[in-house]
Amino acid sequence: MITHLLSMEDLDAEQIGHILDTAEGFRDIALRPVKKVPTLRGRTVCNLFYEDSTRTRTSFELAAKRLSADTLNFSAKGSSVSKGESLKDTAQTLEAMGVDAIVIRHEQSGAAQTLTRFVQARVLNAGDGWHQHPTQALLDLFTVREHVGRLAGLNVAVVGDVLHSRVARSVVQGFATMGANVTVCGPPTLVPASAPSWGCEVTYDLDGLLARTDVLYLLRVQRERMTEQFFPSSREYARIWGVGRDRLARLPDEAVVLHPGPMNRGVEVTAEVADAPNALITAQVTNGIAVRMSCLYLMLGGEQAAPAEPVTQATTAEEVAAR
Amino acid sequence: MSATTTLTLTGARVIDPATGRDEIANIVVDGERIAAVGDDSAGLRLDCDGLVISPGLVDLHVHLREPGGEDAETVASGTAAAALGGFTAVCPMANTEPVADHAAVIEQVKQLAVAAGRCDVHPVGAITQHLAGERLAELGAMAAVGVRCFSDDGIPVGSAQVLRRAMAYARTWDAIICNHAEDPALVAGGTANEGGVAARLGLPGRPHEAEEVMIARDLLLAEGLGARLHIPHVSTARAVELIREAKQRGVRVTAEATPHHFTLTEDLAGDFDAVYRVNPPLRTAADVRAIRAGLAEGTLDAIATDHAPHAPEHKEQEWGHAPPGMVGLETALAVTLTELVFPERGEPTLTLPQAVRALSTAPARSRDIDGHGGPLEPGAPANLCVFDPQAQWTVQPGVLVSRSHNTPFAGRTLRGRVVHTLLRGRFTVHDGELTDEADPDDGDGEPAVSGNLHHTGLGPVAQPPPAGPTPAEPGATASAPQASIAGQERAGG
Structure with missing residues (x-):
């Protein structure tokens, strides 16, 4: 095959x-x-x-x-x-x-x-x-399908450093191919202008996205991007695009959270989110x-x-x- | 000096942009020089019916890799490739090892070219020592040995102050500054045109603005100083506009476009085959159209190859590890004819005379290269390119005479083939084959040409015998031994 x-x-x-x-x-x-x-x-x-x-x-x-x-x-x-x-x-x-x-x-x-x-x-x-x-995207699709029961029609938000992320490219294309509605989100410096051609939408406003998100996919944000002027500090990144307890609470109840690892706790994700019951991060590893x-x-x-x-x-x- | 040989190239379409001539005519070559253009004939006759004779082609931008990169190319192999491509003069860049930032390397390259005997070289000197962009190289020492253009090649002079000083200083000799036009910070780490293709492939981008910002800066600096500026390998639509506007303001600027930038697009990065990696990168179809329009209107003066040989072990690598650049000397004329003059679809971009101008006359004038680019008139050096505008051939990398085979046109069927190249009256290429001139001192007297000569045998030619002994008497016909003709060509060098 x-x-x-x-x-x-x-x-x-x-x-x-x-x-x-x-x-x-x-x-x-x-x-x-x-x-x-x-x-x-x-x-x-x-x-x-x-x-x-x-x-x-x-x-x-x-x-x-x-x-x-x-x-x-x-x-x-x-x-x-x-x-x-x-x-x-x-x-x-x-x-x-x-x-x-x-x-x-x-x-x-x-x-x-x-x-x-x-x-x-x-x-x-x-x-x-x-x-x-590609195997990262496949295991993510497998994990979401296992927990949610379907892929088509889900609202998937892929958040973080899209530009430098092989995971983002595979995950966006994988979910889009399976009929999900994908939105990528992050600072404009880290989202390619042509991202919509991957079959997704683009927003820089994470808070506007959360309430209609079924799958929140957080990407690793490397601290060295800060020194390359993609954003001013990890503190500011976390404030605008990081996900902690408050943003987790604004997701729909059934929403799931994924991360490909390794996590930068305190930047794109806080410990409460990483260890939350709807975080599928260890299931991703198993699958x-x-x-x-x-x-x-x-x-x-x-x-x-x-x-x-x-x-x-x-x-x-x-x-x-x-x- | 050897005996003078007289030869008439008969019946070709003679295109000479310097005089505006475009007609069927004979060209009589007497020794190193053109004796007549018109109906006259003298000496041996070489049938050129159906062929085009133009001034020998001139390439403003090549890499011959010697000294230091002899695994990829040598002056001998690179000038052989140039001759096969119809070129009689090429300008090798300074990024050798050691760098051509002093007169000794310039002299070495010129001497190697003289020894090889296949193509004139006009080396470009470095602007700054070691191409480091900081301290000026001794431009005067290089100007003293004939350098007319200075460039740090693929490494842009990032400091506006250093470049401005170089422009001002070069005015001593009214020499030309050529600066790689990509802002170093904007392209740092980039390997492909920034845009949809690079984003999808995960390749770090080189934005078109990087080129345009640099060109705009350099144009303003040159304008303020009245300095001469040459812009290499223009690759973006907006860059063409900037140059057009500058020319309208009277800025002393010339510009070149490469065959790969006016034919190929960024999509070719799709398979990560590093043969398509080049700086500036292949751009979009809209950019290709703009480059073509720039050539048609003359905003872009010259077609230059940026012939950049790389050994296979360097190109057969991961995209990001492979060095940028592609070879072009042996395909430039055919790509130009196929894509711009005789396109299978759409309107032609250039007429044949316009193409000859961009490949020969304009580059020669833009760099003060005397004796090349025409005019084709009595007394002028017989630097000629004779090509068949109809002949089709398929590019096979393995048969290129360049030491490196990193051509982006592999497998393409092209129209237009160089038949003969004459350098000061001597055949460097005869019937599509290199003549055996690489060692002019070997003196074995054996024929240099194995291919057939096209003598027409139209009977005796009423011309006085040339001075001095010559094995081919006036009136030689098709029955003349080929060896004697070849021998004369050889002696002509």
Whole structure:
């Protein structure tokens, strides 16, 4: 079904729905005493991380291991990359070792797509620069669908540093593709003027938005943006676009709050919000593993696990595992 | 000096913007110079029916990478690419290693070009030491060895004070200042045109205002001083307007546009293929239209390539890590003809004579390059570009003679092919192939040209024999051995 997973732009509603449905089967594996299926036995998945990211790398590693794939972790620090090896050479070295899929995290936008030019292996984008982080959006869609029961028609507010956020691009496109009404909000310095072309609306007025928000998605705001004059101080940012107890109270009762982590408590979010009952932040982390299992399975599992049937026929991993 | 050779290029459409000539005519070349333009013929005849003869093309903006970047290009390989592109003069930029901020590097580049023998070079000197934008380089020392234009190339002189001083100081020689027009703070970190495409792709933007702010500033400074300013690679619609208004006010400004900026748009960043990364960045379709209009009305004087070779290991990187720039010498004429003169759809932007003016006459005049850009008249150096305006070819990066193959036009079928290039009467390109002139001292006397010569064999030509011994007697016809012709061309250098 999926050759490479590079961007939410590449997925239509049917494909997203299929990934989420498949993930539901995998979610329940985590509840078993033996949290493992043999689906990807004999396949090798490489986590190629040019940026530090403990949570994403760990999530992918667990996802691959629960599918019985062999995993190897390759981080730029302390490796041949720190000795000046190019992405092309690194990629071709990994391919020569026979990896079937490369999960890449890179600080440069487009690095995952560039990687596809160098290797035959499947490429899964685990975050590239400011560009895309598709599995983050998929796990967010999964989490909201699980808690709210639907995606179409929801009012989603994505708040914060949209300009520098790969999460924002993936999340806005993902929710819009699934039929939600998306509004992005933040200081004008951090919202691209062309954001409406992503299928969303733009406002700078968070308070005007809260009462009609079903899903409040808070983006990480890095403190270094302050020194680059995108806003004057984290205190002022928190006052105008941060969410604390008061703003949380103005959300509708059923509204949920998401954050991709890691949080800057005191800037975009306060401790009360992060720990509120309607904050789904730990559920996002839990679901991340199932969603990444789903993506790896759909990219790698189909041909080998069920050669007689197209993978799109297998609705859940349970069925596949049962065969 | 070697024996004088006489040759007549017959039957071509001769386009010479310097004189306004545009007619079918013969050009008689005697040794290094043009002997006649018109009905006369003398010596060997080279059939040019259906071809166009223009003054050799002149490129105001190239990077030959030597010294210091020889993995990407050398003066020899870059001038070979220039000759194949129909150029007889190019102006290499100062961002070499070491920087061309003193006369020694200028002299070195010129000597390498003379040794290669394929194209004249007129090096651009640095404005500031090490291109650092702080302390003026010794402009006088470089002017003394012939430098007419100073530029820190892709690094803008950010300080208005430093640039203004440079403009004032350069008036000593009435030399030209050329400043990369993007405000450094506004483009810091940027890798693509700021706008919808870059925002969607998550690429840091370079706003068009960065270019316009810098051009506006530089125009005002030049105007106040009466200094000469050249604006490189204009890429935005508003920049064209600013230059138009300045010219109307009488500011001494010239400007260039590149083939990539008048044909390609920011959408090409979409696959993150760094071959399309360039500064200033590829812009929007509206900007492309404005650049074309600027060329048509003459606001933009010249077409220049900004030929920027980069070795594959540098371009085959993540978009943000790859250096900006693309090669252009071997495709500039064909891209211009295909896109601006003979477009498949829509109205032409330029007539053929206008295109020749922008590729040859205007750039030569704008930089005081004598002997190039015409006029094509008796006594003038025979610096000529002979091209087939009909021939179609497909750009294959692997066959470019530039050491680097980072062309944005790979796979495109273009119309217009250089057939011959003559540098002071000597073929640097014959029948679409480089002549073997790279080592003029090897003296083996073997024919330099393997391709066919188009002699017409129209019988004896009533001309007195040229002075001195020559293997090809007057009246040589199609039966003349090709080797002798090639040998003469060789000796002509």
